Amino acid sequence: MNEPMLFLPLIALLPLAGFLLNGLFGSRLPKALVSTIALLFPLLSFALVARAAWMVHAGLALPVAEANAPTWIAVGTFHVGFQFVLDQLTLVMLLVVTGVGFLIHLYSVGYMEHESGYWRFFAYLNLFLFFMTVLVLAGNFLLMFVGWEGVGLASYLLIGFYIDRKSAGDAGIKAFVTNRVGDFGFLIAMFLLIAHFGTLSFSRITAQLSAHPTLTTGAATLICLCLVLGAVGKSAQIPLYVWLPDAMEGPTPVSALIHAATMVTAGVYMIARTHALFDLAPAALTVVAVIGTATAFFAATVAIVQTDIKRVLAYSTISQLGYMFLGCGVGAYSAAVFHLMTHAFFKGLLFLAAGSVIHGLGGEQDIRRMGGLRKTMPVTFWTMTAAVLAISGFFPFAGFFSKDAILAAAFQHGSTGKLLWMVGLVTALMTSFYMFRLWYLTFLGQSRAHSASDGHDHEHHHHAHESPWIMLLPLVLLALLSVCGGWIGIDRFAAFLAPATGMASAAPNAGHTELFLSVLAVLVAALGWFVAHLFFGRRTSAADDAAQRLAPLHRVLEHKYWIDEIYTSLIIRPIQWFARFGLGWLGELTLVRGSVWLLVGVTGLCGELLRRWQSGNLRSYAAWLAIGAAALLIFALAGTLLGMNSLADSIHWAVR
Amino acid sequence: MNTPVPADWYLLLSAALFTLGVIGFLIKRSLITVFMSIELMLNAVNLSFVTFAHEWHAVKGQIFVFFVMMVAAAEAAVGLAIIISIFRVRGTLTVDQIDRMKL
Numbered sequence: 001m002n003e004p005m006l007f008l009p010l011i012a013l014l015p016l017a018g019f020l021l022n023g024l025f026g027s028r029l030p031k032a033l034v035s036t037i038a039l040l041f042p043l044l045s046f047a048l049v050a051r052a053a054w055m056v057h058a059g060l061a062l063p064v065a066e067a068n069a070p071t072w073i074a075v076g077t078f079h080v081g082f083q084f085v086l087d088q089l090t091l092v093m094l095l096v097v098t099g100v101g102f103l104i105h106l107y108s109v110g111y112m113e114h115e116s117g118y119w120r121f122f123a124y125l126n127l128f129l130f131f132m133t134v135l136v137l138a139g140n141f142l143l144m145f146v147g148w149e150g151v152g153l154a155s156y157l158l159i160g161f162y163i164d165r166k167s168a169g170d171a172g173i174k175a176f177v178t179n180r181v182g183d184f185g186f187l188i189a190m191f192l193l194i195a196h197f198g199t200l201s202f203s204r205i206t207a208q209l210s211a212h213p214t215l216t217t218g219a220a221t222l223i224c225l226c227l228v229l230g231a232v233g234k235s236a237q238i239p240l241y242v243w244l245p246d247a248m249e250g251p252t253p254v255s256a257l258i259h260a261a262t263m264v265t266a267g268v269y270m271i272a273r274t275h276a277l278f279d280l281a282p283a284a285l286t287v288v289a290v291i292g293t294a295t296a297f298f299a300a301t302v303a304i305v306q307t308d309i310k311r312v313l314a315y316s317t318i319s320q321l322g323y324m325f326l327g328c329g330v331g332a333y334s335a336a337v338f339h340l341m342t343h344a345f346f347k348g349l350l351f352l353a354a355g356s357v358i359h360g361l362g363g364e365q366d367i368r369r370m371g372g373l374r375k376t377m378p379v380t381f382w383t384m385t386a387a388v389l390a391i392s393g394f395f396p397f398a399g400f401f402s403k404d405a406i407l408a409a410a411f412q413h414g415s416t417g418k419l420l421w422m423v424g425l426v427t428a429l430m431t432s433f434y435m436f437r438l439w440y441l442t443f444l445g446q447s448r449a450h451s452a453s454d455g456h457d458h459e460h461h462h463h464a465h466e467s468p469w470i471m472l473l474p475l476v477l478l479a480l481l482s483v484c485g486g487w488i489g490i491d492r493f494a495a496f497l498a499p500a501t502g503m504a505s506a507a508p509n510a511g512h513t514e515l516f517l518s519v520l521a522v523l524v525a526a527l528g529w530f531v532a533h534l535f536f537g538r539r540t541s542a543a544d545d546a547a548q549r550l551a552p553l554h555r556v557l558e559h560k561y562w563i564d565e566i567y568t569s570l571i572i573r574p575i576q577w578f579a580r581f582g583l584g585w586l587g588e589l590t591l592v593r594g595s596v597w598l599l600v601g602v603t604g605l606c607g608e609l610l611r612r613w614q615s616g617n618l619r620s621y622a623a624w625l626a627i628g629a630a631a632l633l634i635f636a637l638a639g640t641l642l643g644m645n646s647l648a649d650s651i652h653w654a655v656r
Numbered sequence: 657m658n659t660p661v662p663a664d665w666y667l668l669l670s671a672a673l674f675t676l677g678v679i680g681f682l683i684k685r686s687l688i689t690v691f692m693s694i695e696l697m698l699n700a701v702n703l704s705f706v707t708f709a710h711e712w713h714a715v716k717g718q719i720f721v722f723f724v725m726m727v728a729a730a731e732a733a734v735g736l737a738i739i740i741s742i743f744r745v746r747g748t749l750t751v752d753q754i755d756r757m758k759l
Contacts (some may be wrong), residue, residue: 616755618690622681 006052008066008084011094012133014045018126026119035109038122042105042129046098053091062499063087065139065203072142080200085139089500092337093136093269096344100261101129103474107352108253110471111359121161121251128154132262136269141190141200144270148186148234151263152179158258159250168249175243182233182240182267189226192219206276215280224277224284227270228291235267235321237295242564244318248310252355255310260317260351261344268324268340272333272501279331279502286416289329293420293427296322298561300430304437305547305557309354309367312438316391317347319427323406326424330417332409333501334494338486339402345485346390346399349478353384356467356475357442367438372447376464379472381443383479388439390482392432392525400522401486403428408517425524432528437543440536666707673700687739687749691732698728 018041026034056062069083086094105125112121131154135147152175160172190200196219197205209215231237236244247259258264271278271288278285296319303315320343327336358365360377374381390397393404407428410421447464466472535543547554559565613624677697684690702721709717743749 618751618754619682626678626682 006055006064006066006086007048008064008086008137009082011045011048011052011098012084012130012137014041014048015126015129015133017041019123019130022119022126023123026123029119031118034119034122038126039102039105039109041126042098042102045129045133046102049091049094049098052086053095056088056091062091063203069139078194078198080140080142082143083139083201084137084143085203086137087500088497089269089272089337090136092341092497094133096341097129097132097136097262100344100348100478101132101257103477104253104257104261104348104352107256107355107471107474108251110468111253111355112251115251117161117163121158124154124157124161125254125257128158128258128263132266135266139202141193141202144273145183145186145190148230148266148270149183151258151266152176152183152234155247155254155258155263158254159247161250161254165249171243171246171249175247178240178243179233182230185226185229185233189223189230192223192226196223202273209276209280215277217280217283220277220280221283224274224281225287227274227277228284228288231267231270231288231325232291233267234270235264235325236318237267237291237321237325238298241295241299241318242567245311245314245560248308248314252310252351252358255314256348256351256355259314261348264317264321265324265340265344268321268328268336271325271328272337275328275333275501278328285329285331287329289326289410289413289416289420292322292325292327292329293423294322295319296326296427297423297430298322300427300434301557302560303434304430305554307368308365309357309370309438309442310351310365312367312434313347313350313354316350316431316434319431320347320391322427323403323424326410326420327406330406330410330413330420332406334497335402335405335409335490337497337501338490338493339399339406342390342398342402342482342485345478345481346387346397349383349387349475349482350391352471352475352478353380353387356380356471359467359471360464367441369448370442371445372443373464374443377443377466379466379475383472383475384439384443386479386482388435390485392435392528393428393521394525395518395522396483396487398482398485398487400518401490404518404521405490407521408514411513411517425521428521429524429528432525433532436529436532437536440532444537663707663711667704670700670704670707673697673703685750685752687742687751687754690751691735691739694735695728695732698724 018037021037022029022034026037029037052060064086066084069081071079071081073080105122108121108125112118115121128151131147131150133147135144135151138144138147156172156176159175160169162168193200193205196215197208199205199208233240244259244264248255250259278288299315299318299322303312303319306312306315320339324336324339324343327333327339357370357373357377357380360373360380361370364370386397390399393400407421407424410417410424413420535546556562674697677693677695677700680693680696681690684693702724705717705721705724709715709721739749742754746754748754
């Protein structure tokens with residue numbers, strides 16, 4: 001047995017150790033030690049992943065399933081273990097999660113330096129890393145679900161990190177509850193899988209599917225739609241995306257790590273992981289593609305008018321996740337995962353750079369009050385520029401390759417694919433536009449801190465300063481990745497992932513179409529830049545004029561299509577109403593309080609009667625004692641006299 | 657002349673003494689008298705023990721009486737101490753007034 005030692009459980013357990021150490025003792029440890037613990041364990045974890053990647057590169061055959069995994073549930077033939085499996089898809093995800101995760105940890109040391117609850121923040125961050133690695137390493141649905149729920153928990157804790165802010169707590173609850181809707185779908189899908197396959201192991205389900213596909217299309221579609229519901233919740237797609245913009249209440253590194261780079265891509269990962277099922281359900285795939293495209297378009301339109309730097313990025317994240325869904329939906333799983341990876345680089349970078357800007361401006365998040373930061377924050381500016389170019393899809397930045405791969409796959413996906421491709425292309429235009437809008441407003445032009453509502457704000461800008469090196473280092477590294485991350489190319493990437501995600505359905509018909517699409521994409525991105533330049537590059541009033549002329553549209557976008565309001569009145573209010581009147585008055589009053597009152601009444605009545613016995617009067621006690629003794633005697637005597645009652649006999653015997 | 661007193665008589669005396677003790681316990685109001693009634697009941701039982709021990713030539717019964725006497729002595733010491741402290745605090749030994757289960 002020369003089984004390769006990959007220490008798969010350790011990859012997940014190391015961050016857990018960091019969480020336990022910081023979570024239990026962090027409040028009493030010096031800050032430097034907290035940082036060391038928080039950085040060391042993810043770094044070790046990343047080192048293990050890198051080692052595994054190197055071994056794979058050196059010829060280790062994947063997938064590697066961990067031998068002798070402890071059993072979790074064993075009922076009859078149904079068996080679930082704590083099984084970790086490493087395959088190509090997991091390896092890519094692990095590299096992203098632990099690599100980008102570590103960089104963001106490093107950044108956080110600088111960003112969170114002056115925050116209270118420093119140790120708490122890093123404990124949660126390590127906890128998140130633990131659950132995320134469990135999610136991607138899991139060899140079966142149930143273990144994946146553990147990670148799935150765990151990252152939700154960590155996300156909830158970190159969104160609500162600023163415990164003195166009510167809005168933060170509300171946002172955390174919103175994220176958690178919205179995800180519950182999706183989790184419901186995931187759970188139903190698991191039950192259906194158990195019913196159909198009798199197992200939850202990915203590999204066994206895939207094996208059964210390929211050996212004798214007994215699963216009907218209807219059943220596969222049902223299972224897949226339930227899975228899609230779960231993915232939609234976690235990856236913030238229509239109609240469950242509403243939690244992600246609010247999740248920006250959390251500290252910016254959290255937005256970068258959880259709500260941009262890793263957790264929200266779990267839905268995409270899940271679809272890619274279960275692609276064997278989805279391949280049997282074309283209808284479900286179409287649903288995925290349509291949801292993804294619609295979300296990409298919709299979120300991009302909202303992002304155009306947002307003024308909070310983090311909200312722009314949040315809607316941009318939703319939009320990019322839509323692209324990934326589109327990729328999955330047209331069967332180009334590897335392209336989706338490719339975009340997932342590059343997106344983790346540039347969106348993580350965008351958030352970190354935004355955090356650097358916010359940090360440098362002392363908490364200012366409104367891009368209307370920024371501007372002119374190019375001089376004061378050069379490193380942030382240049383790294384952000386790389387990220388903006390990457391997300392807009394300029395050659396040769398990372399986003400170009402991955403977005404191009406998805407759009408190309410959509411284009412080749414029949415007639416509906418053409419339509420999706422069109423929408424995707426328009427979305428790319430808008431993406432480029434709103435990213436450059438952000439870029440111009442933040443970094444170029446004159447500082448607009450003075451034009452703020454009152455004169456005190458200008459102090460911010462005087463103190464605008466570049467961030468410390470510990471924050472800049474991750475920016476620079478991620479900027480390098482944003483530039484180079486795509487150079488591996490979709491073909492090689494897809495070939496590498498093929499054993500895990502299957503080959504893309506449509507082989508790239510080489511040459512002209514591909515090239516034409518690429519050039520078109522870059523042209524569209526350049527057009528977006530050009531429009532943004534017209535509006536925001538030269539004079540800011542042009543944008544205001546346009547907003548004036550398109551006032552109704554602008555209002556709709558500014559209010560995000562009133563989706564939150566619609567949800568509130570259509571779903572939340574009725575539920576609250578039902579809870580208050582249906583459950584609160586009827587259920588609570590009759591069932592809960594009624595039964596409690598009954599219990600209290602009966603007990604009270606008994607007590608009232610028995611209380612009189614306990615008078616404290618010695619002679620009454622003595623009298624009762626005497627009466628009792630007399631009664632016993634008479635009873636025993638009666639038994640002796642009659643001699644026929646068995647009960648009396650036994651008492652008689654006992655007395656004698 | 658030498659005919660022993662029959663055991664029945666002893667038992668009847670024991671029963672009479674015990675009944676007197678019970679009645680005293682129930683009707684007397686002074687704590688001291690109640691206490692004495694308890695002693696009376698104990699001794700009534702002692703008498704029946706001795707009677708049976710003698711009747712059946714079993715020495716165990718007589719040994720048991722010693723135990724009872726010993727316990728009664730201890731009980732008397734403790735009981736009298738309690739009575740004295742009650743009297744100090746409450747200024748009365750009327751049973752009906754000592755009904756609060758505390759000093």
